[in-house]
Amino acid sequence: xxxxxxxxxxxxxxxxxxxxxxxxxxxxxxxxxxxxxxxxxxxxxxxxxxxxxxxxxxxxxxxxxxxxxxxxxxxxxxxxxxxxxxxxxxxxxxxxxxxxxxxxxxxxxxxxxxxxxxxxxxxxxxxxxxxxxxxxxxxxxxxxxxxxxxxxxxxxxxxxxxxxxxxxxxxxxxxxxxxxxxxxxxxxxxxxxxxxxxxxxxxxxxxxxxxxxxxxxxxxxxxxxxxxxxxxxxxxxxxxxxxxxxxxxxxxxxxxxxxxxxxxxxxxxxxxxxxxxxxxxxxxxxxxxxxxxxxxxxxxxxxxxxxxxxxxxxxxxxxxxxxxxxxxxxxxxxxxxxxxxxxxxxxxxxxxxxxxxxxxxxxxxxxxxxxxxxxxxxxxxxxxxxxxxxxxxxxxxxxxxxxxxxxxxxxxxxxxxxxxxxxxxxxxxxxxxxxxxxxxxxxxxxxxxxxxxxxxxxxxxxxxxxxxxxxxxxxxxxxxxxxxxxxxxx
Amino acid sequence: xxxxxxxxxxxxxxxxxxxxxxxxxxxxxxxxxxxxxxxxxxxxxxxxxxxxxxxxxxxxxxxxxxxxxxxxxxxxxxxxxxxxxxxxxxxxxxxxxxxxxxxxxxxxxxxxxxxxxxxxxxxxxxxxxx
Numbered sequence: 001x002x003x004x005x006x007x008x009x010x011x012x013x014x015x016x017x018x019x020x021x022x023x024x025x026x027x028x029x030x031x032x033x034x035x036x037x038x039x040x041x042x043x044x045x046x047x048x049x050x051x052x053x054x055x056x057x058x059x060x061x062x063x064x065x066x067x068x069x070x071x072x073x074x075x076x077x078x079x080x081x082x083x084x085x086x087x088x089x090x091x092x093x094x095x096x097x098x099x100x101x102x103x104x105x106x107x108x109x110x111x112x113x114x115x116x117x118x119x120x121x122x123x124x125x126x127x128x129x130x131x132x133x134x135x136x137x138x139x140x141x142x143x144x145x146x147x148x149x150x151x152x153x154x155x156x157x158x159x160x161x162x163x164x165x166x167x168x169x170x171x172x173x174x175x176x177x178x179x180x181x182x183x184x185x186x187x188x189x190x191x192x193x194x195x196x197x198x199x200x201x202x203x204x205x206x207x208x209x210x211x212x213x214x215x216x217x218x219x220x221x222x223x224x225x226x227x228x229x230x231x232x233x234x235x236x237x238x239x240x241x242x243x244x245x246x247x248x249x250x251x252x253x254x255x256x257x258x259x260x261x262x263x264x265x266x267x268x269x270x271x272x273x274x275x276x277x278x279x280x281x282x283x284x285x286x287x288x289x290x291x292x293x294x295x296x297x298x299x300x301x302x303x304x305x306x307x308x309x310x311x312x313x314x315x316x317x318x319x320x321x322x323x324x325x326x327x328x329x330x331x332x333x334x335x336x337x338x339x340x341x342x343x344x345x346x347x348x349x350x351x352x353x354x355x356x357x358x359x360x361x362x363x364x365x366x367x368x369x370x371x372x373x374x375x376x377x378x379x380x381x382x383x384x385x386x387x388x389x390x391x392x393x394x395x396x397x398x399x400x401x402x403x404x405x406x407x408x409x410x411x412x413x414x415x416x417x418x419x420x421x422x423x424x425x426x427x428x429x430x431x432x433x434x435x436x437x438x439x440x441x442x443x444x445x446x447x448x449x450x451x452x453x454x455x456x457x458x459x460x461x462x463x464x465x466x467x468x469x470x471x472x473x474x475x476x477x478x479x480x481x482x483x484x485x486x487x488x489x490x
Numbered sequence: 491x492x493x494x495x496x497x498x499x500x501x502x503x504x505x506x507x508x509x510x511x512x513x514x515x516x517x518x519x520x521x522x523x524x525x526x527x528x529x530x531x532x533x534x535x536x537x538x539x540x541x542x543x544x545x546x547x548x549x550x551x552x553x554x555x556x557x558x559x560x561x562x563x564x565x566x567x568x569x570x571x572x573x574x575x576x577x578x579x580x581x582x583x584x585x586x587x588x589x590x591x592x593x594x595x596x597x598x599x600x601x602x603x604x605x606x607x608x609x610x611x612x613x614x615x616x617x618x619x620x
Contacts, residue, residue: 280585281584283586284555286584286607288506291506299516
C-alpha cells in the first residue's frame with residue numbers, strides 16, 4: 001500500500017507530467033483509469049471505462065489495430081508494450097498518446113495488465129512538424145539546381161547535394177573521397193582563403209567569389225561560390241554552407257558571343273572594303289566601257305549599225321545600274337548612327353511625285369492621294385525620297401497590261417507609327433509563292449522588262465534602317481497594298 | 491562658248507585618258523592637253539612650268555584614286571601654290587561614295603564633282619560654266 005504522502009506525490013507527478021495510469025483485472029474483467037488518464041481522454045472523473053470502450057478511443061484503423069494486437073499479446077504472450085498512437089478524445093480531438101502496458105504474472109498466468117498513459121500530443125506534433133520541415137529542407141537541398149555543400153570548420157564534408165556531384169561528374173561516394181582543396185583548380189586555391197578565416201573568426205558573415213574547380217574528367221569548372229557561416233546562439237561557428245554555381249556554360253556562351261561580335265565586326269569591315277571596291281574599282285571599268293562605246297558611236301558610226309552594238313550598250317548600262325544598286329545596299333548596311341530628322345510626309349510625297357510626273361502622264365496613271373498634311377515622320381531625307389519613289393514606280397510598272405495604273409495612297413496612325421498605305425490595282429503578287437523572297441535581293445515576280453529586283457530589297461532595308469517595317473497584302477490580278485510603318489515624329 | 495586653251499587630265503587610267511581626250515576633241519573643248527599619271531607628277535611639272543614662265547592649264551580634270559599621290563593629296567599641295575591665273579578643278583571619279591562627294595565640296599578650288607563616265611554633254615556643260 002502506498003501511504004498518503006506518496007499518494008499525493010504520485011498524483012502531483014501524474015498531473016504535471018501528464019501521465020495517467022490504468023489497470024485491467026482479467027479475473028474481474030474491470031478496467032480502472034486514474035483521474036489523469038480520464039483527463040487525457042476528455043471524459044468526466046466518474047466515467048467508467050471497460051476494455052472495449054477503452055480500445056475504441058484509439059483512432060480507427062492502424063492505431064486501433066495496433067493497440068488491440070499489443071494488448072492481446074500482453075495478456076497471452078506476457079509481452080510488455082510501449083507505443084505512440086493517436087486517440088480521438090470524447091470531445092472529438094485527435095491526440096497523440098504514449099501507451100505503456102505490462103502484464104502481472106501469477107503462476108505463469110497473466111492476471112492483470114498495468115500501464116501508463118501519457119499525453120504526448122504537443123511534443124509529437126512539434127517533432128513531426130520538425131521532421132517534415134527537415135524533410136522539406138533536405139529535399140530542397142538535394143534537388144536544388146545549384147551545387148550545395150555543408151562543410152565543417154576543418155574543411156570536411158558534412159553533406160553535399162546531387163547537383164554538386166553532377167557538376168563535377170562524381171557520385172556522392174566518389175566526391176566525398178576528395179577534400180575541397182583537392183577539387184580546386186591549383187591556381188585558384190588561395191581565392192577566398194582569407195575570407196574563410198575572417199568568417200571563422202567572426203569578422204565576416206558571408207562572401208562571394210569566382211573560383212575554378214577541376215571535374216572528374218579533368219575539365220575546368222568556372223563557378224561563382226557563395227559561402228556563409230552558420231553559428232550557434234552564442235555566435236560560435238558551427239559549419240559553413242557553400243553554394244557552387246556552375247558558370248562554365250555561361251562563360252562559354254559569353255566567349256562565343258564575343259567571338260561572334262568580333263566576326264561580325266570583321267565582316268562589316270570586309271563589307272565596307274567590298275563597298276569601296278564596288279564604288280571605285282568596278283565602277284571605273286564600267287565607266288570606261290560606257291565611254292568607249294560612246295566614242296565608238298561618234299567616231300565609227302558604221303561599226304554600230306548592227307544588232308550586236310545596241311545589246312552591248314544595254315548590257316553595259318545594266319552593269320552600271322547593278323553596281324549602283326550594290327553600292328547602295330552595302331552603304332545601307334554599313335551605316336551605324338543614322339541621324340533621322342522630322343520630315344513632312346506630304347511634302348516629300350509631292351516631291352517624289354513631281355520627279356516622275358512625266359512617267360505618270362505618259363502612263364495615264366490615276367492617283368488618289370489622301371495624306372494627312374499634318375503628319376511628320378522621323379526619317380533620313382534621301383531614304384524617305386527613295387522609299388516613296390520606289391513604291392510609286394513599282395505601282396506604275398506592275399500595272400495590268402491593258403489598262404492604265406490606278407493607285408490609292410492614304411495614311412493612318414498606329415501607336416508611334418505613321419502607316420503609309422499604297423494600293424495599286426495592278427498585276428498583284430502571288431504571296432503564297434513569293435512572300436518569303438518578296439524583299440530578297442534580285443527577286444522579281446513579273447516578266448517585266450524593267451524588273452530589277454533590288455528595288456524592294458533596298459526599300460525594305462531603308463525602312464528598317466530608320467526604325468520602320470513593311471507589310472504587304474495582295475491578290476493576283478486584283479491589287480497589291482504595301483503598308484509602310486514609319487516612326488511618327490511627335 | 492569659250493574654248494579652253496590648255497586642259498589638264500590627271501588620271502592613272504590610260505583608257506580614261508584616251509576616252510577623255512577623244513571626247514574633248516569631239517566637243518571642241520580645248521586647243522591642247524596636258525596629261526599626268528598621278529598627283530605627284532602633276533604637282534612637280536606644274537611647279538616647273540610656273541618657274542619657267544610656261545603656259546599652265548585653265549582647267550584640270552582630277553581623278554581621286556591614283557598611285558603615289560592621290561587626288562586629295564594633290565589638292566592639299568595645289569592649295570599651297572600661288573598661280574598668276576585661275577585654274578578650275580573638276581574631280582572626275584568613278585566613285586559614287588557619298589563620303590567622297592561630300593569631301594570634294596570642302597575644297598575651295600574644286601568647282602564640281604563629276605561621276606565617270608563623262609560624256610560630250612558633260613564637257614559642254616563645263617564650257618558653259620567657266
